[in-house]
Amino acid sequence: MSHSPPTEEHDAAHRSVEFKCSVREFENLLQENLRVAYTVALRLCGSRDDAEDLLQEAAVQAFKNFGAYTSGTNFRAWFLKVLTNIFLNQRRRKQREPATTPIEDATDLYMYSMAKRAGCKPGGGDPAATLLERVSTAQIAEAIDSLPEEFSLAAWLYFVDELPYAEIAEILGCPVGTVRSRLHRGRKLLQKQLWELAEPHMASGSKARKRE
Amino acid sequence: MLPIINLYTCNEALDRLQDYLDHELSDREALLVKRHLKICHECSKKFAFEGQLVSFVRGRVQEEALPEGLMERLSVRLAQADD
Numbered sequence: 188m189s190h191s192p193p194t195e196e197h198d199a200a201h202r203s204v205e206f207k208c209s210v211r212e213f214e215n216l217l218q219e220n221l222r223v224a225y226t227v228a229l230r231l232c233g234s235r236d237d238a239e240d241l242l243q244e245a246a247v248q249a250f251k252n253f254g255a256y257t258s259g260t261n262f263r264a265w266f267l268k269v270l271t272n273i274f275l276n277q278r279r280r281k282q283r284e285p286a287t288t289p290i291e292d293a294t295d296l297y298m299y300s301m302a303k304r305a306g307c308k309p310g311g312g313d314p315a316a317t318l319l320e321r322v323s324t325a326q327i328a329e330a331i332d333s334l335p336e337e338f339s340l341a342a343w344l345y346f347v348d349e350l351p352y353a354e355i356a357e358i359l360g361c362p363v364g365t366v367r368s369r370l371h372r373g374r375k376l377l378q379k380q381l382w383e384l385a386e387p388h389m390a391s392g393s394k395a396r397k398r399e
Numbered sequence: 400m401l402p403i404i405n406l407y408t409c410n411e412a413l414d415r416l417q418d419y420l421d422h423e424l425s426d427r428e429a430l431l432v433k434r435h436l437k438i439c440h441e442c443s444k445k446f447a448f449e450g451q452l453v454s455f456v457r458g459r460v461q462e463e464a465l466p467e468g469l470m471e472r473l474s475v476r477l478a479q480a481d482d
Protein backbone atom coordinates (compact mmCIF):
# COMPACT_ATOMS: atom_id res chain seq x y z
CA MET A 188 0.00 0.00 0.00
CA SER A 189 1.51 3.21 -0.99
CA HIS A 190 0.36 6.68 -0.30
CA SER A 191 1.25 9.09 -2.94
CA PRO A 192 3.11 11.91 -1.28
CA PRO A 193 0.96 15.02 -0.97
CA THR A 194 1.68 17.31 -3.81
CA GLU A 195 1.63 21.04 -3.58
CA GLU A 196 -1.52 21.05 -5.69
CA HIS A 197 -3.19 18.68 -3.24
CA ASP A 198 -2.23 20.92 -0.37
CA ALA A 199 -3.49 23.98 -2.11
CA ALA A 200 -6.77 22.29 -3.00
CA HIS A 201 -7.19 21.08 0.57
CA ARG A 202 -6.48 24.52 1.96
CA SER A 203 -8.94 26.05 -0.42
CA VAL A 204 -11.75 23.67 0.65
CA GLU A 205 -10.97 24.38 4.30
CA PHE A 206 -10.95 28.07 3.60
CA LYS A 207 -14.37 27.92 1.95
CA CYS A 208 -15.82 26.01 4.91
CA SER A 209 -14.51 28.43 7.47
CA VAL A 210 -15.65 31.41 5.39
CA ARG A 211 -19.12 29.94 5.30
CA GLU A 212 -19.18 29.28 9.04
CA PHE A 213 -17.86 32.75 9.76
CA GLU A 214 -20.35 34.40 7.41
CA ASN A 215 -23.26 32.56 8.99
CA LEU A 216 -22.24 33.74 12.44
CA LEU A 217 -21.68 37.26 11.19
CA GLN A 218 -25.02 37.32 9.40
CA GLU A 219 -26.82 36.28 12.60
CA ASN A 220 -25.23 39.18 14.46
CA LEU A 221 -25.12 41.69 11.63
CA ARG A 222 -27.77 44.02 12.94
CA VAL A 223 -26.27 44.45 16.38
CA ALA A 224 -22.73 44.70 14.96
CA TYR A 225 -23.74 47.34 12.43
CA THR A 226 -25.72 49.33 14.98
CA VAL A 227 -22.81 49.33 17.43
CA ALA A 228 -20.48 50.43 14.62
CA LEU A 229 -22.90 53.14 13.54
CA ARG A 230 -23.34 54.47 17.05
CA LEU A 231 -19.62 54.47 17.76
CA CYS A 232 -18.67 56.10 14.44
CA GLY A 233 -21.62 58.41 13.98
CA SER A 234 -21.88 58.02 10.21
CA ARG A 235 -23.07 55.19 7.99
CA ASP A 236 -19.97 55.25 5.77
CA ASP A 237 -17.55 55.09 8.69
CA ALA A 238 -19.68 52.40 10.32
CA GLU A 239 -19.46 50.21 7.24
CA ASP A 240 -15.70 50.73 6.99
CA LEU A 241 -15.32 49.76 10.63
CA LEU A 242 -17.52 46.72 10.17
CA GLN A 243 -15.52 45.63 7.11
CA GLU A 244 -12.25 45.95 8.94
CA ALA A 245 -13.62 44.12 11.96
CA ALA A 246 -14.93 41.33 9.72
CA VAL A 247 -11.56 40.89 7.99
CA GLN A 248 -9.61 40.99 11.23
CA ALA A 249 -12.00 38.68 13.06
CA PHE A 250 -11.91 36.26 10.15
CA LYS A 251 -8.12 36.20 10.16
CA ASN A 252 -8.27 35.34 13.87
CA PHE A 253 -11.20 32.98 13.51
CA GLY A 254 -8.93 30.15 14.71
CA ALA A 255 -8.91 31.81 18.13
CA TYR A 256 -12.70 31.68 18.34
CA THR A 257 -14.02 28.57 20.10
CA SER A 258 -16.99 27.17 18.26
CA GLY A 259 -20.17 27.26 20.35
CA THR A 260 -19.06 30.16 22.53
CA ASN A 261 -20.53 33.64 22.31
CA PHE A 262 -19.64 34.88 18.81
CA ARG A 263 -21.46 38.17 19.31
CA ALA A 264 -19.28 39.14 22.28
CA TRP A 265 -16.14 37.91 20.54
CA PHE A 266 -16.86 39.89 17.38
CA LEU A 267 -17.96 43.05 19.19
CA LYS A 268 -14.74 42.96 21.15
CA VAL A 269 -12.73 42.93 17.92
CA LEU A 270 -14.85 45.76 16.54
CA THR A 271 -14.66 47.89 19.67
CA ASN A 272 -10.89 47.49 19.88
CA ILE A 273 -10.38 48.53 16.26
CA PHE A 274 -12.55 51.57 16.88
CA LEU A 275 -10.60 52.57 19.98
CA ASN A 276 -7.23 52.08 18.25
CA GLN A 277 -8.33 54.14 15.26
CA ARG A 278 -9.57 56.91 17.47
CA ARG A 279 -6.32 56.95 19.42
CA ARG A 280 -4.28 56.97 16.19
CA LYS A 281 -6.28 59.89 14.87
CA GLN A 282 -5.73 61.48 18.26
CA ARG A 283 -9.29 62.51 18.24
CA GLU A 284 -9.73 62.88 21.91
CA PRO A 285 -12.87 61.38 23.32
CA ALA A 286 -15.26 63.77 24.98
CA THR A 287 -13.69 65.14 28.09
CA THR A 288 -16.26 67.72 29.03
CA PRO A 289 -16.52 67.32 32.76
CA ILE A 290 -20.05 66.48 33.64
CA GLU A 291 -21.31 67.09 37.09
CA ASP A 292 -22.79 64.14 38.82
CA ALA A 293 -26.54 63.88 38.93
CA THR A 294 -28.77 62.36 41.53
CA ASP A 295 -30.64 59.10 41.12
CA LEU A 296 -33.95 59.35 39.28
CA TYR A 297 -32.87 62.71 37.93
CA MET A 298 -35.36 63.07 35.10
CA TYR A 299 -38.19 61.73 37.17
CA SER A 300 -37.60 64.24 39.93
CA MET A 301 -37.04 67.15 37.58
CA ALA A 302 -40.16 66.38 35.57
CA LYS A 303 -42.16 66.11 38.74
CA ARG A 304 -40.74 69.37 40.05
CA ALA A 305 -41.59 71.05 36.74
CA GLY A 306 -45.20 70.09 37.24
CA CYS A 307 -45.50 67.20 34.86
CA LYS A 308 -46.88 64.08 36.43
CA PRO A 309 -44.60 61.23 35.51
CA GLY A 310 -47.22 58.72 36.55
CA GLY A 311 -49.56 57.41 33.90
CA GLY A 312 -49.09 56.36 30.29
CA ASP A 313 -45.53 56.54 29.04
CA PRO A 314 -44.19 59.77 30.57
CA ALA A 315 -40.59 59.10 29.54
CA ALA A 316 -41.58 58.87 25.89
CA THR A 317 -43.79 61.95 26.26
CA LEU A 318 -40.90 63.93 27.69
CA LEU A 319 -38.49 62.87 24.99
CA GLU A 320 -40.69 62.67 21.91
CA ARG A 321 -39.51 66.05 20.66
CA VAL A 322 -35.85 65.27 21.20
CA SER A 323 -34.26 63.96 18.01
CA THR A 324 -32.38 60.69 17.78
CA ALA A 325 -29.28 62.64 16.75
CA GLN A 326 -29.50 64.67 19.95
CA ILE A 327 -29.86 61.52 22.01
CA ALA A 328 -26.85 59.99 20.25
CA GLU A 329 -24.87 63.16 20.85
CA ALA A 330 -25.77 63.08 24.53
CA ILE A 331 -24.48 59.51 24.82
CA ASP A 332 -21.33 60.38 22.86
CA SER A 333 -20.64 63.29 25.13
CA LEU A 334 -20.34 61.06 28.18
CA PRO A 335 -16.76 60.25 29.21
CA GLU A 336 -15.45 57.42 27.04
CA GLU A 337 -15.74 54.61 29.57
CA PHE A 338 -19.38 55.48 30.16
CA SER A 339 -20.32 56.06 26.54
CA LEU A 340 -18.84 52.76 25.36
CA ALA A 341 -20.71 50.79 28.00
CA ALA A 342 -23.84 52.82 27.32
CA TRP A 343 -23.75 52.15 23.58
CA LEU A 344 -23.39 48.42 24.11
CA TYR A 345 -26.21 48.61 26.63
CA PHE A 346 -28.65 50.55 24.47
CA VAL A 347 -27.94 48.93 21.10
CA ASP A 348 -28.98 45.53 22.34
CA GLU A 349 -30.06 43.98 25.59
CA LEU A 350 -26.67 42.51 26.30
CA PRO A 351 -26.24 41.11 29.80
CA TYR A 352 -23.63 42.85 31.95
CA ALA A 353 -21.36 39.81 31.74
CA GLU A 354 -21.25 40.14 27.97
CA ILE A 355 -20.56 43.87 28.06
CA ALA A 356 -17.76 43.07 30.52
CA GLU A 357 -16.33 40.49 28.12
CA ILE A 358 -16.39 42.96 25.24
CA LEU A 359 -14.79 45.76 27.22
CA GLY A 360 -12.38 43.45 29.03
CA CYS A 361 -13.35 44.57 32.52
CA PRO A 362 -15.08 43.02 35.54
CA VAL A 363 -18.88 42.82 35.68
CA GLY A 364 -18.89 45.10 38.71
CA THR A 365 -17.18 47.80 36.66
CA VAL A 366 -19.84 47.54 33.97
CA ARG A 367 -22.55 47.78 36.60
CA SER A 368 -21.10 50.93 38.15
CA ARG A 369 -20.34 52.54 34.76
CA LEU A 370 -23.89 51.94 33.58
CA HIS A 371 -25.24 53.21 36.84
CA ARG A 372 -23.24 56.42 36.74
CA GLY A 373 -23.65 56.74 32.96
CA ARG A 374 -27.40 56.51 33.31
CA LYS A 375 -27.45 59.37 35.79
CA LEU A 376 -25.16 61.55 33.68
CA LEU A 377 -27.24 60.83 30.60
CA GLN A 378 -30.48 61.67 32.36
CA LYS A 379 -29.12 65.07 33.16
CA GLN A 380 -28.26 65.69 29.51
CA LEU A 381 -31.59 64.35 28.30
CA TRP A 382 -33.48 66.51 30.71
CA GLU A 383 -31.71 69.59 29.39
CA LEU A 384 -32.81 68.60 25.90
CA ALA A 385 -36.38 67.77 26.92
CA GLU A 386 -37.12 70.70 29.18
CA PRO A 387 -37.45 73.43 26.51
CA HIS A 388 -40.10 71.36 24.74
CA MET A 389 -42.14 70.73 27.82
CA ALA A 390 -44.39 73.79 27.83
CA SER A 391 -45.12 73.70 24.11
CA GLY A 392 -45.58 69.93 24.30
CA SER A 393 -48.33 70.06 26.87
CA LYS A 394 -50.09 72.89 25.03
CA ALA A 395 -49.97 70.96 21.79
CA ARG A 396 -51.44 67.94 23.48
CA LYS A 397 -54.26 69.98 24.97
CA ARG A 398 -55.20 71.21 21.50
CA GLU A 399 -55.35 67.68 20.13
CA MET B 400 -42.37 30.35 65.48
CA LEU B 401 -42.51 33.73 63.90
CA PRO B 402 -42.99 33.87 60.17
CA ILE B 403 -40.03 35.30 58.31
CA ILE B 404 -41.17 38.57 56.87
CA ASN B 405 -39.23 39.58 53.85
CA LEU B 406 -40.06 43.04 52.73
CA TYR B 407 -37.79 45.65 51.27
CA THR B 408 -37.96 49.24 52.35
CA CYS B 409 -38.22 51.88 49.62
CA ASN B 410 -34.49 52.48 49.80
CA GLU B 411 -33.67 48.80 49.56
CA ALA B 412 -35.89 48.52 46.51
CA LEU B 413 -34.53 51.68 44.86
CA ASP B 414 -30.95 50.52 45.42
CA ARG B 415 -31.78 47.58 43.17
CA LEU B 416 -33.67 49.55 40.52
CA GLN B 417 -31.12 49.28 37.74
CA ASP B 418 -30.26 45.63 38.37
CA TYR B 419 -33.95 44.80 38.54
CA LEU B 420 -34.75 46.48 35.24
CA ASP B 421 -31.73 44.84 33.60
CA HIS B 422 -32.59 41.36 34.92
CA GLU B 423 -29.34 41.23 36.84
CA LEU B 424 -30.77 40.44 40.28
CA SER B 425 -30.91 37.01 41.85
CA ASP B 426 -34.38 35.42 41.72
CA ARG B 427 -34.82 36.00 45.42
CA GLU B 428 -33.94 39.69 45.27
CA ALA B 429 -36.09 40.20 42.19
CA LEU B 430 -39.01 38.65 44.04
CA LEU B 431 -38.50 40.97 47.00
CA VAL B 432 -38.41 43.98 44.70
CA LYS B 433 -41.57 42.79 42.98
CA ARG B 434 -43.29 42.44 46.34
CA HIS B 435 -42.31 45.95 47.30
CA LEU B 436 -43.59 47.35 44.01
CA LYS B 437 -46.96 45.70 44.61
CA ILE B 438 -47.48 47.57 47.83
CA CYS B 439 -45.65 50.83 47.07
CA HIS B 440 -47.20 53.13 44.51
CA GLU B 441 -44.39 55.71 44.67
CA CYS B 442 -41.66 53.20 43.90
CA SER B 443 -43.63 51.47 41.18
CA LYS B 444 -44.05 54.86 39.43
CA LYS B 445 -40.31 55.42 39.65
CA PHE B 446 -39.45 51.95 38.39
CA ALA B 447 -41.92 52.31 35.52
CA PHE B 448 -40.46 55.66 34.54
CA GLU B 449 -36.88 54.39 34.52
CA GLY B 450 -37.87 51.32 32.55
CA GLN B 451 -39.70 53.43 29.96
CA LEU B 452 -36.74 55.74 29.65
CA VAL B 453 -34.40 52.88 28.78
CA SER B 454 -36.93 51.40 26.34
CA PHE B 455 -37.40 54.76 24.69
CA VAL B 456 -33.68 55.36 24.18
CA ARG B 457 -33.23 51.78 22.96
CA GLY B 458 -36.04 52.21 20.48
CA ARG B 459 -34.48 55.38 19.08
CA VAL B 460 -30.96 54.04 18.99
CA GLN B 461 -31.97 50.82 17.23
CA GLU B 462 -34.25 52.29 14.60
CA GLU B 463 -31.60 52.64 11.86
CA ALA B 464 -32.03 50.27 8.91
CA LEU B 465 -29.21 48.06 7.69
CA PRO B 466 -27.63 49.38 4.49
CA GLU B 467 -28.71 47.45 1.43
CA GLY B 468 -26.26 44.79 0.26
CA LEU B 469 -24.14 45.05 3.40
CA MET B 470 -23.67 41.31 3.86
CA GLU B 471 -22.82 40.87 0.19
CA ARG B 472 -20.12 43.53 0.40
CA LEU B 473 -18.72 41.90 3.53
CA SER B 474 -18.62 38.54 1.73
CA VAL B 475 -16.62 40.06 -1.11
CA ARG B 476 -14.11 41.48 1.34
CA LEU B 477 -13.80 38.15 3.15
CA ALA B 478 -13.22 36.28 -0.12
CA GLN B 479 -10.29 38.63 -0.75
CA ALA B 480 -8.92 37.98 2.73
CA ASP B 481 -7.47 34.66 1.47
CA ASP B 482 -4.40 36.40 0.03
Ligand SMILES: [Zn+2]
Binds near residue numbers: 441
Ligand atom coordinates in the same frame (compact mmCIF):
# COMPACT_ATOMS: atom_id res chain seq x y z
ZN1 LIG C 1 -41.32 52.18 47.96
